[in-house]
Amino acid sequence: MSKLSIQVDFQFIKLGILTKLKELAYPYYEVTNEYRNYQFKIQHNKFKDFINNELKAIKQLLDQENPLQNEVSICGYGLQDQEEFTYYSDIFEKELDLKLIKQRSVHNSIKAIDYLIKNKEGAFYKFTNLINLKEIHLLKQGYEIEKVLCPCPNYPYLYLNVNKSVSFYKVQAVNQFVKLNGSLITDTTIEKIFQLIGLDGDINEQLMLAFKEGNNLNADMTVEDIYGKSYTSLGLSKDIIAASMGKLQTKEPSEVNVLDVVKSLWFMFAINLGQLAALNAQLEDLTTIIVGSSKITFEPFLLSLQSVLTFFGAGKLNIIYIENMEFLTCLSL
Numbered sequence: 001m002s003k004l005s006i007q008v009d010f011q012f013i014k015l016g017i018l019t020k021l022k023e024l025a026y027p028y029y030e031v032t033n034e035y036r037n038y039q040f041k042i043q044h045n046k047f048k049d050f051i052n053n054e055l056k057a058i059k060q061l062l063d064q065e066n067p068l069q070n071e072v073s074i075c076g077y078g079l080q081d082q083e084e085f086t087y088y089s090d091i092f093e094k095e096l097d098l099k100l101i102k103q104r105s106v107h108n109s110i111k112a113i114d115y116l117i118k119n120k121e122g123a124f125y126k127f128t129n130l131i132n133l134k135e136i137h138l139l140k141q142g143y144e145i146e147k148v149l150c151p152c153p154n155y156p157y158l159y160l161n162v163n164k165s166v167s168f169y170k171v172q173a174v175n176q177f178v179k180l181n182g183s184l185i186t187d188t189t190i191e192k193i194f195q196l197i198g199l200d201g202d203i204n205e206q207l208m209l210a211f212k213e214g215n216n217l218n219a220d221m222t223v224e225d226i227y228g229k230s231y232t233s234l235g236l237s238k239d240i241i242a243a244s245m246g247k248l249q250t251k252e253p254s255e256v257n258v259l260d261v262v263k264s265l266w267f268m269f270a271i272n273l274g275q276l277a278a279l280n281a282q283l284e285d286l287t288t289i290i291v292g293s294s295k296i297t298f299e300p301f302l303l304s305l306q307s308v309l310t311f312f313g314a315g316k317l318n319i320i321y322i323e324n325m326e327f328l329t330c331l332s333l
Contacts, residue, residue, distance in 0.1 A: 002066045004098070005108065005330040007294075008076030009164075012041040016330035017058070017068075051091055059096055068098065075103040075329055106161055106169065106177075108329045109292050113159070114174035116322065117152045124150040124290075124320045127299075130307040134239040136267055141212045145299050150320050157288040158281045162296065163329070164188050166273065168280045171290075180280050185272050187295045190265055197258055204298040206262055211300050214263030219256070221246030244268040266301060274308025281317060288318045294326050 007014040042050045062068055072092060074085075089100040116123040129146040131139050159169040159177070166183035191203045199206050223231055224238035225246070236242075245264050248256060277289055289309060293302070306319045313319075322328060 002062045002068050003073075004068050005073040006075070006100075007105070007108075007327070007330040008074065012043065013047055013076075014041055014327055014330050015055075016327050017062070047088075048091060052095055056096060059098075070097070070099055071101050072098050073103045073108060073330075074100050075105040075108050105163060105329045106159075106167065106179075109161065109163075110159065110169070110171055110177055111174055112328050113171075113290060113292075113322065117154075121152065122149050123323050124152060125323060126150050126318075126320055127303040127306050130303065130310055133241075133271075133308065133311050134237040136241070136304065136307070137215070137217050137239075139211075139300055139304055140215075143300065145303055147299075147321075153288050153290060153318070153320055156286060157290050158277065158284065158286045160273065160277045160289055160291045162187050162273070162291070162293040164295065166276075168277060170280075170284050170286065180284065181276075183272060183276055185269060187269075187293070190269050191295070193265060194262065197261060199258065199262070203296060207266055207296070207298040207301055210259045210262035210266060211298075214257070214259035214261075216241075216260060216263040216267055218260040219245045219247055219264040220267070241267060241271070267304065270301065270304040271308050274305055275312050278309055278312035278317065281313065287316060288320065290320045290322065292322060292325050292328050294329065297326050 003018045005016050005018075007016075059068055074088075085100070085102065092098045092100050125147045127145065127147045129144060131143070156170060156172045158180075159171050161167045161169060164187065166186045168180045168182065169177050170180055171177040187203065194203065194206050220241045221243040222238060223236045223240050223242045226242050227238075230236060230238040244267070245261065248261075281287070281289055291302070291305065296302075302321060306321075309317055309319045
């Protein structure tokens with residue numbers, strides 16, 4: 001049988017359809033190489049039409065060989081509103097004869113990771129050409145991004161969940177995990193600051209523009225800017241960022257390039273995430289970190305995060321990313 005899972009977001013609803021290969025027996029499922037063709041982002045106000053038209057046709061197609069399971073996993077924001085959940089639940093039951101089941105987003109993610117670990121080679125990767133933190137300003141257009149596939153990781157691991165909030169989980173098994181703590185600075189924080197400084201659109205598009213045209217050194221203060229040289233007694237290189245956006249205190253708004261600010265915010269967020277994740281891994285004696293980021297998927301950002309994790313983990317951490325991780329919460333079995 002096939003499985004439909006849904007992730008609800010503030011702006012979009014994502015759907016994932018997992019189809020079972022004929023040669024595999026239940027409960028093994030396989031996501032085909034083309035599975036992104038079966039995943040959609042649909043605006044909320046168009047979702048009812050989508051259910052009544054496209055999704056109904058997809059269900060009829062799948063029902064010919066691999067029928068959809070009756071229960072559909074749904075998770076995400078807004079579902080605590082019982083009226084909204086009942087609205088969608090009634091549509092699914094009336095139009096598709098499917099039953100919606102509420103799930104926690106993080107539980108769906110961890111279940112999906114467990115499935116990928118056990119059944120999907122090539123689902124995990126890492127970057128190989130990391131950048132030294134004292135040279136992080138060199139991460140700009142022209143910097144080559146290189147990555148390799150990783151073997152499937154083992155339990156236990158630290159799950160860094162960046163999904164409109166930031167949380168750190170110690171995962172010992174698919175149904176054995178605990179939240180350690182989180183961060184006040186999230187992907188939503190960065191996205192909303194972008195909007196406040198006049199940048200609309202997808203957060204990855206703004207990061208791409210900053211990668212091409214932004215220079216964080218026009219906004220950030222380095223150790224050299226403060227002390228005039230390296231602070232050797234503390235082991236601080238002169239090129240290390242000392243104060244995010246510190247140079248802006250002496251500039252008029254008209255003198256500031258907004259993409260320099262975006263680049264500064266990018267590095268600030270990556271360093272904050274990396275420090276906290278590495279600290280949690282050290283405290284819990286974990287050496288593997290799996291990163292799940294549903295919104296920020298821009299590869300230079302992910303590379304910068306891995307570079308920070310490697311630095312603060314003293315090179316002892318195994319940092320792993322998931323292919324197509326923006327759909328991870330709707331790959332639940």
